Amino acid sequence: MKADVVIVGAGPAGIFTAIEMIRKGSKKKIVIVEKGRSVENRRCPKHKTQKCVNCKPYCHITTGFSGAGAFSDGKLSLSSEVGGDLPRLIGEDLAQETIDYADNIYLEFGADHHVEGLNVGAEVKEIRKRAIKAGLKLVDCPIRHMGTEKAHDIYLEIERYLQNNGVEIMFEYECNRPIIKEGVCKGVEIVKADGSDSCEIFAEETVIATGRRGADWLEKICEEYGVEHVASTVDIGVRVEVRNEVMETVNKVLYESKLIGYPLPFKNKVRTFCQNPGGFVSQENYDNNLAVVNGHSFKDVKTENTNVSILCSHNFSHPFNQPIAYAQKIGELTNMLGEGRILVQRFGDILGGKRTWQEELTRSNIRPTLKDAVAGDITAAMPYRTMVNIINFINAVDYVVPGFAAPETLLYSPELKFYSNRIKMDADFNTNIKGLHCLGDSSGWTRGLMMSSVMGVLMGRKLV
Numbered sequence: 001m002k003a004d005v006v007i008v009g010a011g012p013a014g015i016f017t018a019i020e021m022i023r024k025g026s027k028k029k030i031v032i033v034e035k036g037r038s039v040e041n042r043r044c045p046k047h048k049t050q051k052c053v054n055c056k057p058y059c060h061i062t063t064g065f066s067g068a069g070a071f072s073d074g075k076l077s078l079s080s081e082v083g084g085d086l087p088r089l090i091g092e093d094l095a096q097e098t099i100d101y102a103d104n105i106y107l108e109f110g111a112d113h114h115v116e117g118l119n120v121g122a123e124v125k126e127i128r129k130r131a132i133k134a135g136l137k138l139v140d141c142p143i144r145h146m147g148t149e150k151a152h153d154i155y156l157e158i159e160r161y162l163q164n165n166g167v168e169i170m171f172e173y174e175c176n177r178p179i180i181k182e183g184v185c186k187g188v189e190i191v192k193a194d195g196s197d198s199c200e201i202f203a204e205e206t207v208i209a210t211g212r213r214g215a216d217w218l219e220k221i222c223e224e225y226g227v228e229h230v231a232s233t234v235d236i237g238v239r240v241e242v243r244n245e246v247m248e249t250v251n252k253v254l255y256e257s258k259l260i261g262y263p264l265p266f267k268n269k270v271r272t273f274c275q276n277p278g279g280f281v282s283q284e285n286y287d288n289n290l291a292v293v294n295g296h297s298f299k300d301v302k303t304e305n306t307n308v309s310i311l312c313s314h315n316f317s318h319p320f321n322q323p324i325a326y327a328q329k330i331g332e333l334t335n336m337l338g339e340g341r342i343l344v345q346r347f348g349d350i351l352g353g354k355r356t357w358q359e360e361l362t363r364s365n366i367r368p369t370l371k372d373a374v375a376g377d378i379t380a381a382m383p384y385r386t387m388v389n390i391i392n393f394i395n396a397v398d399y400v401v402p403g404f405a406a407p408e409t410l411l412y413s414p415e416l417k418f419y420s421n422r423i424k425m426d427a428d429f430n431t432n433i434k435g436l437h438c439l440g441d442s443s444g445w446t447r448g449l450m451m452s453s454v455m456g457v458l459m460g461r462k463l464v
Helices: 012-023 067-072 085-088 092-108 122-133 148-165 212-225 248-253 323-335 347-352 383-398 449-463
Strands: 004-009 030-034 075-077 136-140 144-146 168-171 172-179 184-192 198-208 234-243 258-261 270-276 280-286 291-295 305-314 344-348 409-419 435-438
Touching: 004 012, 004 184, 004 291, 004 344, 012 030, 012 092, 012 148, 012 198, 012 248, 012 449, 030 172, 067 212, 075 449, 085 449, 092 449, 122 136, 122 248, 122 383, 136 383, 148 168, 172 212, 198 212, 198 449, 212 323, 234 291, 234 323, 234 383, 248 280, 258 383, 270 291, 270 383, 291 305, 291 323, 305 323, 305 383, 305 409, 323 409, 344 347, 347 409
Parallel strands: 004 030, 004 198, 030 168, 198 435, 291 409
Antiparallel strands: 075 144, 136 258, 172 184, 184 198, 234 305, 234 409, 258 270, 270 305, 280 291, 344 409
């Protein structure tokens, strides 16, 4: 098969590359290769089975048109301060300008016009003051919350828009490898997910946008084909769940409280991420049956709890350069303790040096929204450095949000965020391999829906 541009991955980065090319009047033939299914065919059976059945050949939560992020919560961060290090590559002004541009595209396709976190009154000042006293930084970030169910509708409209404008989307095809000869990328070799078909797509330009789901694959490709890169950060942490009453003020004023700290004694960066007022804790599966915890919230269906991720960033130096493998091992060990499921433990039990038992959860004010989580001891698998950082960070947040560090606060594990080793690129997203570009979370430069979309917009303009 021949194309002008082949895009591997139909997440936000790949999608917005194609959208921008269309909007700029490009007549180039665009082919998108996506391992998962179309939006309308992405279905998690858990609402019927009441437990994760580990779908094969891939998880429908992490794979398919719109990627993993849209099916978790669908939050768009509207500040260049949030979403990775792309502004360092392209400049703060261009990053913010393109965020506003991409945001308008989401609005055109049906995103809610309401923006959370615009409150700048006395309540925000009080929260910030308490954060400063606790040694934490409160990051201002307006949020456009599409919601898990509404994001499906928005991305379905985008999917149809691309197809109606001549973009060929090859669903349930996986990229085996890029076709690289003498330092030039000629296209990709792909195979049907069930192994029934394979082919080569030759293209002038190849865009890799496989997201966190493809971070491990891209790392191996970089090593095999000499794509220049450096070891990036890996985030290891937990998903915290508390009653809505505890988070009531923060939820109302900020919707999502983005707090950053560097707790003693190790001073690793620890941050909150993906806060879901009235939301659900969820499970998603990666390759090799790795189960990790996540969270999402619907626009219309709410629970009595709020969940938020607490992530500890790890950076490694010589001679170790396999941060993704390191995080995977921690996840595998935690899964082993939970017989392949997510572990949950009360904060008070962690401080008391004991595991949590199922009958103890039934006596708490907080009822787990992840019904099939296994009560146990997450400290048996979590590295000491990471666990100490998380405990000290939770205690600091408790000063900002009283009750956050209550004995019955729930911690789910493992929460892992895989980012590819950072690909070395110029501001036009050119790698050292001619014709090869890497975008979104798979590039190591972005984290999240909006900044990945921004990278796609800019890539689309360059390709035109």
